[in-house]
Amino acid sequence: MNAPTLLAINALGIVEHPGLDGNPYLTDADGRPYVPTGEGGVVLGLHLGDSVFGFDADHASPAVSLIHPEQAARHALTAFACLGNRVTVRAGAAAGAVGAVLGKRGEQGRVLAWFPPDVLAQLVPGDVMVVRALGQGSRLPDPIAALGGQLLNVDPAVLPTLSVVIDGAGITAGVRGRVPSKLIGNGIGRPAHQWDLDLQVDATTAAAVGLEGLRLGDLVAVDDLDVRHNAGYRRGWVTVGVVVTTTSPRAGLGPGLMPIMCVPQQVIEVTSAPDDHVGVTAALLAQWGGVR
């Protein structure tokens, strides 16, 4: 893997409370008002493997949202937390429990921390956690790195447990679907190290691009998308990410995809399994976080 020595940091994350403006309504893509539910904080009843189209919610995640009250620290927390990082509850009813980072969300920044259901049931907004952040700066093997291929947002130690095999000069990736870059909405033009990419699909349009079975935790590949220095269109580059939220009723938004890898097309073989793909599961997150 030719990995440089990665630096781990303990970063403070606070469980977010959802926020709304004085007007409770947002506007969906057809101009209808709706009250956003499930966006941020502690969301119950949602699990890895659930359909992203199965709930009347807005960008809900099966993991709790962590923030930091200082915006600059919040950006850093978001930037440095990576898929698979251990998260430890430091205070509150669940103090001492562990989970793992599932993903992150953009703009102001949020880290999505997964916990086993019995721990999640004890968590409340304001609970303090420690994210052992490690992974940014990890390298792909030399032949791929020499072509510019990069990892991001992932602890490289968890990759061998996913449907992604890095073997010398080549990568094989098993994904739920492979889609064109024009599906990427919010997140395009933004720094992918601290901002997820929304897939612009809903229950009525997903079948046309092979994502009708899209589930939380799935891996998805996007063609002609380069996320190394902001996310943007570049022919011949493939980005692979993990689905971390449900869809959203708003125009230009959709299920959130956190990129973990961006490589030239010629080094990656992508296999789509629209019906029986397995991506990030609760069992894997428990293993990565060290849940006993």
Added chain:
Amino acid sequence: MTLSTNRNRLLMQILTGEVWPALGDRHAYRTDADGAPFVLPGMGGVTLGVHPGDDATGYAADHLEPGLSIRHREERANMALQFLTCVGNVVTVRTGPVAGAAGRVIGQHAYVLTDFAESDLQQMCTGDQVVVHAYGQGLKLTDHREIVVKNADPDLLDGLGITTGADGRLRVPVAARVPAEAVGAGTGMYSEYANTDLMGAYAGQGEDLSLGLEVLRIGDVVVLEDQDHRYGRGYRPGYTTIGVISTGHCRLFGHGPGPSTLLSGPTSAFDVVDDPGANLSNAFAAMGVSA
């Protein structure tokens, strides 16, 4: 056929703003698509030498905002200024050596962007106060109910040669056609605010980044294919959006020359025709600049 609208029901609101400075931070650099650092002008302040009809790309610039970049100091008043101002609205200068000069809005970009005669711009600076004659939000095309109008001065659509065709569709001359692959930052935002950055227009950079949009000019009317901007902005097969290029060259990746949204609706409601003259410069010549 001339457009039938509800313009007689619309009111003009007088708003104020000021020329906002260009901003930086102590880190100075941003990075381009290839990871190369740059420090380049473009956003904020008074940007000289670029007007509707001029090339949008090919400058040593990032997020090029032609002419004046205008905000209001108070946050809620600023949102009103950004949301209510329409492309084609008249802006007059209140302070400084060219007080009384008039220009027209070319678009939004989290600033209201306004074109003035170059001789006026040469004498203007950050902090100059302006009045915006906001007029147009709420405009409806009474013969085209499926199409939602955004950010358009009621005189602008006629000035751009937009008409009701013999077949009943809205006939829109455009200078360029933009594929959905080009749509960058701005997706997911409300279409009354800022604009939609177009990728594939990185003049001087790699061929693998190009979608042929380096030819865009400031003020070009463009069609965005498979984009629904009626309530927000997003990819949606079967929908068409018409915009006008209000910003120019970008180096920041995922960004680029951007259209402010004017019209959006089902593709079947539009008859889009190619016309290199579909540019704000021609519309403004027809409209004049007096309030």
